[in-house]
Amino acid sequence: MPLMNLRLARPKVIIDINRLARLSSISAAANGGLVIGALTRQRAIERSAMVKERNPLLAAAMPLIGHFQIRNRGTIGGSLAHADPAAELPAVSVVLGAEFVLRSARRERVVRAEDFFVDTMTTAIQPDELLTEIRIPGWRPGLGWAIDEISRRRGDFAMVGVAVLVQTDGSEVCKDARVALFGVGGKPARMPRAEGMLRGKTLDQKTLLEIARSVSDELDTDSDVHASAEYRREVGGVLTRRALERAFVMATEGKKI
């Protein structure tokens, strides 16, 4: 809508799908995860006890999105399909290993979050497809997580942000980790090298600093009026370090918020 008001987008036809009630729902998946209709309002997800119970990372991401007036109307599918590189949900969906259901008259297909985001505001959705459902895997016990962002003001799109998941093996050793940054390029940036550095290690200060450096080196960022590319690279590393620290504490202390 802002793009239309600014006359930057002039579609000939708009189809209002807001009334497709069937696409708005939050239900429990058999595997312990969630199935969320694309048209589910962000505010509903924010308030959902089931989401809080089954996916604390997703629940924590919601209040970071804009302001409550925006979340009253904004939908999860809308945010994902819009694919603003500075948005929280795309990165969270990548970290969670979510899957998206795309439906057209021809067929229905399932795309992994990681393959869904192509570039700035560009996704794998074909012109005749509609994103209908988001499938989120079950939460494993002992997961630590954190989401954080730097924005100029509360509710702004992030200059740089990170979402992490960490799993320990019951002791202090990291078994698995997922790290995705947002606000740092056209799409959420998974950090496989950093993730590799975490596996099988304890998260001590030295490792954390190495990982931060690795993230900063690996990031391919842009400059805009709010932050330079260098700032995003640097602070991406800092945020990742801080987020991993928190996630690790959570995992080892067995906290599930």
Add this chain to the structure above:
Amino acid sequence: MSTRRVITLTVNGKSYERLVEARMTLADFLRSELDLTGTHLGCEHGVCGACTVLLNGEAVRSCLLLAVQADGAELLTVEGLAQGNELHPLQKAFHERHALQCGFCTPGFLMTAFAFLSEIPNPTEAEVREAISGNICRCTGYLPIVQAILQAASESGESSSESLSTPPARRL
């Protein structure tokens, strides 16, 4: 070319039926078709909050909605807050706390606050600040607005015991 649609909606308890262009925003519809000019436009891209109204009980940006999307909906605008001559506690509190200067942002704040207090009737100061962080004011510096909302909340019920001078929570 744009097409026209007939829409029916209720605004402040009154029912309207109008023929509108599909591309007309809800804000423009309220202001120019229904002459309810209390809802203001400060940016037309959903950031300033001056256009906030209630749609089916939820606070929304009317500049980001098309009028046709409000077909069948119930709207509440600032003109519907007072009951006849009886001002709503929020309106009274804004006046008492000098929570307005030029008055242009005021309807948006009132509607945001109204929606917020309906959901959280006993907020802390930090919660109020957070709730209104999507509304811009250039004149007052926000502090009297926060105080006014807390005052209205306490008049309608019990308010939190947290002191009014508690600084806002910053995330980082």
Add this chain to the structure above:
Amino acid sequence: MPQSYIGAPIRRREDLRFITGRGIFVDDIKLPHMLHAAILRSPRAHARILSIDTAGARAMAGVAWVFTLQEIGELAIPVPMRMYQLPGLERYLQPLLARDKVRYVGEPIAVAIAESRYLAEDALDVIEVEYEDLPEVMNVRDAMRNEVLLFEESGTNLGAVHEISIGDAAKAFQQAEYRRREEFQVHRHTGNPLETRGLVAQFDLGKKELTVWGMTKLLHYNRQVIASFLKLPEHKLHFIENDVGGGFGIRGELYPEDFLIPFAAMKLGQPVKWIEDRREHLMAANHSREIGCELEIAARRDGTVLGLSAKIYGDMGAYVRTHGGLVPCSTAALLTGPYRIPNFQCVVHCVMTNKTGMGTFRAPGRYESCFFRERMLDMMAADLKIDPVELRLKNLIQPEEIPYTVGVTRPGSNPTVLDSGNYPSALKRALKEFEYEKLKSLQGRFENGRYHGIGLAYFVKNTGGLEPYEGARVVIGDGHSVAVYISISMLGQGHETAMAQICADTLGVPMDWISVFHGNTDQVPLGWGTFASRGTVMCGSALYLAAEKLKQKLLAVAGKHLGVEAVRLELREGKIYQKGTEAPPLDLSDLVSLVRASGTLNQGLPELEETAYFNSSLMTYSYGVHLAHVAVDPETGMLEVVKYLVVEDVGRVINPLLVHGQTVGAAVQGIGGTLLEQLVYSANGQLLTTTFRDYLLPSSTDVPPIESVILEEAPSPLNPLGVKGAGEGGIVGTGAALANAVTMALGSLGVEVTELPLSPDRIREWIRRRSANRSS
């Protein structure tokens, strides 16, 4: 009923219409057969216009007219300068619509008028303009090389130069034991009132009279100029100010649209409405604050300042607007601030670039000069190892030196004289309220991942004066009814209430008898306007004079009626009492009825009204202190303002509620301006900050706890009320105090702030650069 209305925190009577959504802002005005205008604005920063083809637009259904400069023909004039008309600036005035050349993104080229704004914008889309691009000049340095000229005929991009010389700066620098030179820069930002500009113009074909709604700030002057442009007698134009969504200095100055819309209304014979959208506002309404300063200070080793030498560069944008050279000149004018600096030399440069033109924004030039000077003083304090507070106290002008003549610091003007003040007292009060002694230990301390710093800034601010007069008329009506008509405008400050308070106390009637009317050129025929925080000073004083005179007249008439000498009577709370007697009072409304009915009292003249003008070209000076406590995360550059204080002496307070409101509002605007706001241009002249997603305004979660303390220690001797203006003091010191605080916080990292804004990106860059310097 209060003893005195003046000084009481009376709630505003204006509020009712705003809290019920019944305010009438210009876009709320709907007239029969009203058409809507939209303006085609240049997408290029610097280009020749080869052709403009409006045929397609004119032919569209629903479009009434499309016009360019050509259709304005012989009427066309440039937008005039009103103030600070430095010689040379007249070469850079803005045409009403571009014809041969465009010089900034946003420059108006054509106007389309249609049945709705939607259709008018559709029409703009089909206007075809052919451009020949020219190289863009995007900063002062490049502009001054004069390799690419914005105005070929002028031969230069250096619009004007103005020099100030007080004392003997050269000698002072020769003798100085300490000298330091720095280059400072304040960033381009502006006021952004929440309501954008707008106009509704209606030309009555039968009476040949023009009515314009949406004008504000300078109704009388604007009317005079537009009347002259349209070749109509002034009194045939009615400029009506309705409710206004803030101004901050931006709104109300004459822009091309103020000529174009009335012109269109006259030609079409139908009302024409134009409402600016936010994107337009960011690229068309006045920009401000982008001032650079090469500053040098000379002092003794004990910290006594001997002299200042400065070169000031104002990035004026592509055209000189109504304010002429005001912003850079005002930067120079109060650069010495509240300090005893007997030698001051300054050269002001007004430089043209391919950006939107510059005009006043709340405390124009003062925010900037306060930043330059207070930063320099802190640097000096650090170099000489003197406590920054001690340094201020050492150099502040003492109360016994006041009135203090600074010297001639404004072009073609009388000397700057600080009229009244106790500067040390305000500083001591500020330190006490802030608990500075306790917090001092936090300077530079690293705690929980953040560095802490406390910054100080002292300011003086001119208020009142400038244009010489304002007027007020008081009329007593039937029943308990008193009307006050004032010549100034209301942009949200609460004059309807404050003026009623002044009238109530002076005249001697209950406040609820009084209604205040403003913003109509028919009501008070002569006046200047609301700017430089002069409203209460000038118009309040005029009102005081009118009310006082009217009271005397009423007492004289009452005296005749009662057979008593007027001096034995007094008017209180609407009743006339005989002093020292138990005689029952005469109700004023009874007196009024008598006067209106009878021809015998006072030779049949209805002495029930009085008009007065207050005249003063002298400025009063409010003053005060800003203190800021910040915490900075060195890894992310994120800054939190933990606590903020403004202490301001305004001489006398009419309504403390309003004064505190102004101070806190101004402080938040200044904090936002210093930390968040910036108008950013690309290298090829595109304005990158055209929405509120890019131009960031402070919101409720960006606001620290702010305390404002208002002092009345030094009333002004220059007006009968003793007031000084209170609208700007809250913003003046924000850049300086925050910059000083950040420098204190990051001192151990070697960071010394010389530029604004204080964004996380820049803070990180400063830290990065410093650590690179050290390791190399």
